[in-house]
Amino acid sequence: MADKMTIIDIIRAHGLLMPETENEVREFESKYDVSNDLPDDWDDPLAIIKRGPQELTQIRIIDDESIDEEINSLGMAARKGNDLPEHLIEKMKKQHRNEP
Amino acid sequence: MKTEEVECLLLAISDKENDSRVAEVAFTELYRAYSKFLHSVLSKAIKDMGICDDHIANTIVNNTFFKIFNNPLVFSFPNGASTDGTFKAWLCKVAKNELLAKIDEFYDKKRFISLDRVNAVTVFSTTELDEELIQTVNHNELEKVLNILSDRDRHILMTLYMYFEKGKKTPSDVISLLCDMHNVTEANIRKIKERSEKKIVEYFSKRNILKPIKNGR
DSSP: OOOEEOHHHHHHHTTOSOOOSHHHHHHHHHHSOOTTOOOTTTTOTHHHHHHOOOOOOOOEEOOHHHHHHHHHHHHHHHHTTOOOOHHHHHHHHHHHTTOO | OOHHHHHHHHHHHHTTTTOHHHHHHHHHHHHHHHHHHHHHHHHHHHHHTTEEOSSHHHHHHHHHHHHHHHOGGGOOOOTTOOSTHHHHHHHHHHHHHHHHHHHHHHHTOGGGHHHHGGGOBOOOOOOEEEHHHHTTOOHHHHHHHHHTSOHHHHHHHHHHHHHOOTTSOBOHHHHHHHHHHHTOOHHHHHHHHHHHHHHHHHHHHHTTSOOEEEOOO
């Protein structure tokens, strides 16, 4: 009899959750380009040791309302009160969703 | 990196009391080898949870590597390991635990644990799918189906999956955390999860890629 898997098992196996096994790591690295993702301390890793552990000071939740507000405020600032073109709004929403 | 190289670096870091300069050089090398990967994993996970990444990924990378500096020998490769994949997987687990702990602290849920854990409930369905059919599912199709969900529903589902531990019940404080994060009720969380998983199954069923064998609770 074939083994059973749940939806979460499938999603994890295809690298869509934080990897927890060697296979999931391999799957993640085959799907996502990590080479350009420079963390803040890249130039001075020893700053981590001097700084010590940090707390989270802010957690903002992405939702459609907050995206719309951000788009509106950026649009107003950039275009001096005029609306952003529709294709730019869609591009910003896609970036929030991690879509290519 | 090769497994021996990782082991040498961790050993050098563990000897920081005797030779801090060598330990720091080793730490720098380890950071440069793995921080980009870890940062990518965290950035994606944070966005999938519906959180704006205002330096959250960097904070967790910082804390994860700080833990490694303090206790480098807590990790060891399993017998027969030929690649550093298990080290990367372990880094991700440490980072995930740190991320979830920091989110919990931020929402200050821990003070409710003692009462709420008595009422821990199982949230996840046990919709089981035949593995032969699962073999035909690919990454692109999965991303596509997750993107047909609304942003909020997808974020809630992915956050639930982040907290999921196989074989264990979902603590009520995780559910109440989600309620606070997304400004919804517990009943909404359940409905969103059921509705989202139903959409995923229907998507693949319609494309005749896979069929549900059994729905369970």
